Amino acid sequence: MCGVCGCSDHHFGEGAHTGHTHGAAELLHIEQDILAKNDRYAGENRRLLKRAGVFALNLVSSPGSGKTTLLVKTIEALKSTLPVAVLEGDQETSLDAERIGATGVPSLQINTGRGCHLDAHMVGHALESLPLKRQSILFVENVGNLVCPAGFDLGEAGKVAILSVTEGDDKPLKYPDAFAASRLMILSKIDLLPHVDFDVGRCIGHARAINPDIAVLQLSAKTGDGMEAWIDWLVNSASRASRGQLVEASACMS
Amino acid sequence: MHELTIASALVDQVCDHAARAGAERVTEIRVRMGALSGVARALYFCFPAAARGTACADAVLRIEEVPLTVMCTTCDAVKTPAARYNFRCPDCGRPTPKVLTGREMQLVAIELDKPRPQAGTRQINTEAMPGSPT
Numbered sequence: 531m532c533g534v535c536g537c538s539d540h541h542f543g544e545g546a547h548t549g550h551t552h553g554a555a556e557l558l559h560i561e562q563d564i565l566a567k568n569d570r571y572a573g574e575n576r577r578l579l580k581r582a583g584v585f586a587l588n589l590v591s592s593p594g595s596g597k598t599t600l601l602v603k604t605i606e607a608l609k610s611t612l613p614v615a616v617l618e619g620d621q622e623t624s625l626d627a628e629r630i631g632a633t634g635v636p637s638l639q640i641n642t643g644r645g646c647h648l649d650a651h652m653v654g655h656a657l658e659s660l661p662l663k664r665q666s667i668l669f670v671e672n673v674g675n676l677v678c679p680a681g682f683d684l685g686e687a688g689k690v691a692i693l694s695v696t697e698g699d700d701k702p703l704k705y706p707d708a709f710a711a712s713r714l715m716i717l718s719k720i721d722l723l724p725h726v727d728f729d730v731g732r733c734i735g736h737a738r739a740i741n742p743d744i745a746v747l748q749l750s751a752k753t754g755d756g757m758e759a760w761i762d763w764l765v766n767s768a769s770r771a772s773r774g775q776l777v778e779a780s781a782c783m784s
Numbered sequence: 785m786h787e788l789t790i791a792s793a794l795v796d797q798v799c800d801h802a803a804r805a806g807a808e809r810v811t812e813i814r815v816r817m818g819a820l821s822g823v824a825r826a827l828y829f830c831f832p833a834a835a836r837g838t839a840c841a842d843a844v845l846r847i848e849e850v851p852l853t854v855m856c857t858t859c860d861a862v863k864t865p866a867a868r869y870n871f872r873c874p875d876c877g878r879p880t881p882k883v884l885t886g887r888e889m890q891l892v893a894i895e896l897d898k899p900r901p902q903a904g905t906r907q908i909n910t911e912a913m914p915g916s917p918t
Binding site for chain 1: 786789790793794796797801805807811815820822868869870871872879881889890891892893894895896897898
């Protein structure tokens with residue numbers, strides 16, 4: 531008798547239930563990451579960016595942390611040193627890309643519609659139409675959201691979390707994923723520190739409890755305070771990455 | 785919010801596997817979610833919406849939650865932090881950024897309901913079974 535359905539019409543011996551005329555259950559072992567598709571696209575983006583010699587950073591923050599203002603000031607400061615390109619992610623409008631476009635660097639707006647984050651597939655298509663120069667920096671300004679963008683690899687060299695001092699020093703504890711996934715935390719709008727109850731030391735302590743390796747910079751894009759250290763960090767990180775690529779390339783050649 | 789993206793990615797992935805295996809219906813989906821993925825419960829909630837109208841519509845979702853464990857290089861031992869995002873050794877207090885388990889977000893297995901073979905295909909089944917009566 532069939533051990534699965536109890537019928538007697540069974541001619542094919544043990545373990546032959548998949549051929550049964552009643553239809554049958556079959557267990558298929560898969561063991562695959564659920565975001566495998568996104569990670570595959572991210573891998574392709576990373577290879578493309580590496581080949582093109584582009585150092586890409588994925589900027590994550592809540593809406594209104596000053597990402598676009600920081601980018602505009604950063605582009606002005608970097609222009610003579612390194613070529614820059616920008617991908618702007620927002621649910622709607624191309625206002626940010628227009629602000630970046632006014633600085634003269636190539637920029638492209640991705641509208642996610644109802645989506646709350648950029649994914650690697652969207653970025654891959656955007657890269658097709660964005661002119662990329664060798665030894666340049668690409669900033670990907672993610673959708674303003676301190677939760678979802680943390681979970682999606684876009685193929686970047688690293689994530690940077692931007693937290694303005696008006697948001698409160700407890701944010702790393704409340705939204706740990708963004709700070710766990712980032713290599714640098716920027717505390718922005720520090721010119722407003724005298725007016726808000728934001729304890730810089732406590733905030734850094736919270737961020738390092740979540741991510742002991744996270745680097746921290748404090749700046750104000752408005753007054754220019756701390757901008758030099760940020761530009762140095764960018765130039766050093768980009769040149770370290772390109773040296774790494776040269777080492778990899780020569781290892782491939784030999 | 786992104787749990788719906790994850791649920792949809794899961795449903796797409798399962799439907800691909802089911803179609804390749806020649807099944808029209810998936811009866812069970814087994815996934816493994818780490819404590820740091822943070823979406824296990826939200827996935828139960830979003831899954832029916834993502835599965836509607838697909839081969840997964842009637843599937844039972846089973847989630848195995850994987851606890852967070854870290855490696856403490858000072859104690860040279862595997863530890864369980866006191867809280868989800870407290871990457872410090874609960875015994876010596878040193879930072880323990882090396883996560884061993886807890887980041888998982890994996891599709892483990894699916895159970896498929898294979899369609900009934902038609903009367904004419906029975907011969908094929910018989911041929912496929914070694915040791916079947918001739």
